Amino acid sequence: MNTGSRRPRRRPGEPGTPGAVRRAGRVRGNRSSRGARSVARARADARHGTEDQRTPVGHGLVVAAAYAWRVLVVGIVAYAVFGLLGRLQLVAVALFLALVVTAVLRPLADLLARRMPRTPAVILSILGSILLVLGVMALVGGVVAGESGKLGHEFAGGLGRIERWLEGSPFHLSHAVLSDFQGKVADFVSGHRSELISSALSGAGRAVEFITGLVLALFCSLFFIRSGDRFWRWFQELLPEGVRDPWDRGGRAAWRTFAGYTRGIIIVAATNAVLVGIALYVLGVPLALPLTLLEFFAAFIPLVGSPVALGVATVVALATKGPVVAIIVLALIVVIGQLEGHVLHPLVLSWAVRLHPVVVAVSVIAGSILAGVTGAVVAVPMVSVAWSVITELRAGPEPEPSGRSPGGKAAPP
Numbered sequence: 001m002n003t004g005s006r007r008p009r010r011r012p013g014e015p016g017t018p019g020a021v022r023r024a025g026r027v028r029g030n031r032s033s034r035g036a037r038s039v040a041r042a043r044a045d046a047r048h049g050t051e052d053q054r055t056p057v058g059h060g061l062v063v064a065a066a067y068a069w070r071v072l073v074v075g076i077v078a079y080a081v082f083g084l085l086g087r088l089q090l091v092a093v094a095l096f097l098a099l100v101v102t103a104v105l106r107p108l109a110d111l112l113a114r115r116m117p118r119t120p121a122v123i124l125s126i127l128g129s130i131l132l133v134l135g136v137m138a139l140v141g142g143v144v145a146g147e148s149g150k151l152g153h154e155f156a157g158g159l160g161r162i163e164r165w166l167e168g169s170p171f172h173l174s175h176a177v178l179s180d181f182q183g184k185v186a187d188f189v190s191g192h193r194s195e196l197i198s199s200a201l202s203g204a205g206r207a208v209e210f211i212t213g214l215v216l217a218l219f220c221s222l223f224f225i226r227s228g229d230r231f232w233r234w235f236q237e238l239l240p241e242g243v244r245d246p247w248d249r250g251g252r253a254a255w256r257t258f259a260g261y262t263r264g265i266i267i268v269a270a271t272n273a274v275l276v277g278i279a280l281y282v283l284g285v286p287l288a289l290p291l292t293l294l295e296f297f298a299a300f301i302p303l304v305g306s307p308v309a310l311g312v313a314t315v316v317a318l319a320t321k322g323p324v325v326a327i328i329v330l331a332l333i334v335v336i337g338q339l340e341g342h343v344l345h346p347l348v349l350s351w352a353v354r355l356h357p358v359v360v361a362v363s364v365i366a367g368s369i370l371a372g373v374t375g376a377v378v379a380v381p382m383v384s385v386a387w388s389v390i391t392e393l394r395a396g397p398e399p400e401p402s403g404r405s406p407g408g409k410a411a412p413p
Contacts, residue, residue: 082370082371085371086370086371089371089374090209090212090213090216091216093213093217093374094213094214094216094217094220095217095220096378097213097214097217097221098216098217098218098219098220098221098224099221099224099258099262100262101126101129101217101218101221101224101225102221102224102225102228103258103259103262103263104129104262104263104266105125105126105129105221105225106224106225106228106259108125109121109122109125109225112124112125118226119226122222122225122226123222125225126218126221126222126225130218136293139289140289140290140293143287143289143290144287144290232251236248246393249392249393250389250392250393252392253388253389253391253392254385254388254389256388257381257384257385257388258381258384258385261380261381261384262381265299265300265302267344268299268340268344269295269296269297269299269300270296271344272295272296272299272306272336272340272344273292273293273295273296273299274292275332275336275339276291276292276295276309276310276313276332276336277289277291277292277295279329279332280292280313280317280329283317283321283325283328283329284321284325285313285316285317285320285321285325285329286316286320287316291309291312291313291316294309294312294313295309295310295313299340300377301364301373301376301377302360302364302380303357303360303361303364304364304376305376306333306336306337306340307333307337310329310330310332310333310336311333313329313332314326314329314330314333317329355380355383355384355387359383360380363379363380363382363383364376364379364380366379367379367380367382
């Protein structure tokens with residue numbers, strides 16, 4: 001047996017065997033693939049670094065910019081709307097008064113319509129309200145005319161008491177300073193007499209515009225109370241089919257909020273006026289009834305109107321009854337303000353949108369800047385209506401109960 005010609009048997013994995021060759025190629029392939037991946041990763045990092053250098057804007061700034069241009073568009077639209085309303089102020093105020101009259105008198109008209117036809121019920125409710133307002137105005141005018149002579153003497157004596165009070169403790173103002181102040185007031189009135197006369201004449205023109213707007217408001221309120229639901233359906237037919245449902249839900253939410261706010265603020269104003277009238281009558285302050293009526297109308301301007309009206313009452317009390325009664329009347333500002341803010345508004349206006357006091361204050365100031373007293377009156381209801389519409393549209397449509405059609409809902413106004 002020739003053993004010298006036999007080759008030695010190699011173990012698997014030794015150099016030179018096929019497995020070793022395949023394994024070496026695999027290792028070389030893995031090294032080359034890892035190198036290729038490293039190069040690709042380096043190139044990707046370089047590319048991302050270049051992109052980061054090109055767009056160094058953070059996510060927060062992108063979101064802020066997106067909101068900024070939307071807020072800018074909304075501000076431009078709001079400015080255009082207020083500019084248009086400023087040019088058509090008489091029509092806008094008349095429509096606002098018509099909606100107020102509708103919100104107040106429609107429940108009465110609905111109650112009377114149960115016992116008589118709709119049209120006579122509406123006319124009776126409007127005429128009855130007009131007669132009531134005219135009767136109150138006549139009563140106030142009679143009181144002022146009857147007390148005019150007495151008030152002249154009381155105011156003359158009251159001014160003397162105020163001067164003596166300012167000359168004493170704790171002010172210690174000299175008589176010469178007070179006389180100089182009176183002289184400056186007289187010089188101002190005499191020097192600006194022509195401007196005051198022109199202002200009075202322009203006030204007469206304003207009175208004509210007010211009467212015109214009042215007639216237009218009564219005319220519109222007659223139709224709103226009579227057939228406001230049909231007017232709303234007619235307006236919806238002018239809209240495209242796809243947007244009628246959001247407009248319908250938004251309009252209903254707006255009317256519920258506006259009507260609730262109007263009725264609630266009238267109740268709050270009447271309560272404040274009754275409390276002020278009783279206090280002024282008990283203290284013996286003259287012109288208690290006119291000051292009560294002033295408090296009623298001033299309460300329609302939240303946070304501002306009632307203190308201003310009570311400030312006028314304080315001046316009257318100071319001139320006629322002295323500083324003690326004036327301080328008591330001044331204390332009424334704090335008491336009635338706390339009662340209105342913490343009791344009446346949460347209790348009476350619970351069905352309307354409750355806004356934060358900061359929002360109310362900013363709305364009143366902004367409205368007064370844009371449109372004077374009218375803007376201060378309409379600012380808060382407008383903000384309340386806008387917020388209720390936004391809330392309603394965000395909530396989405398309510399599911400309809402089975403067997404009930406959407407036509408059975410009450411439509412605004």
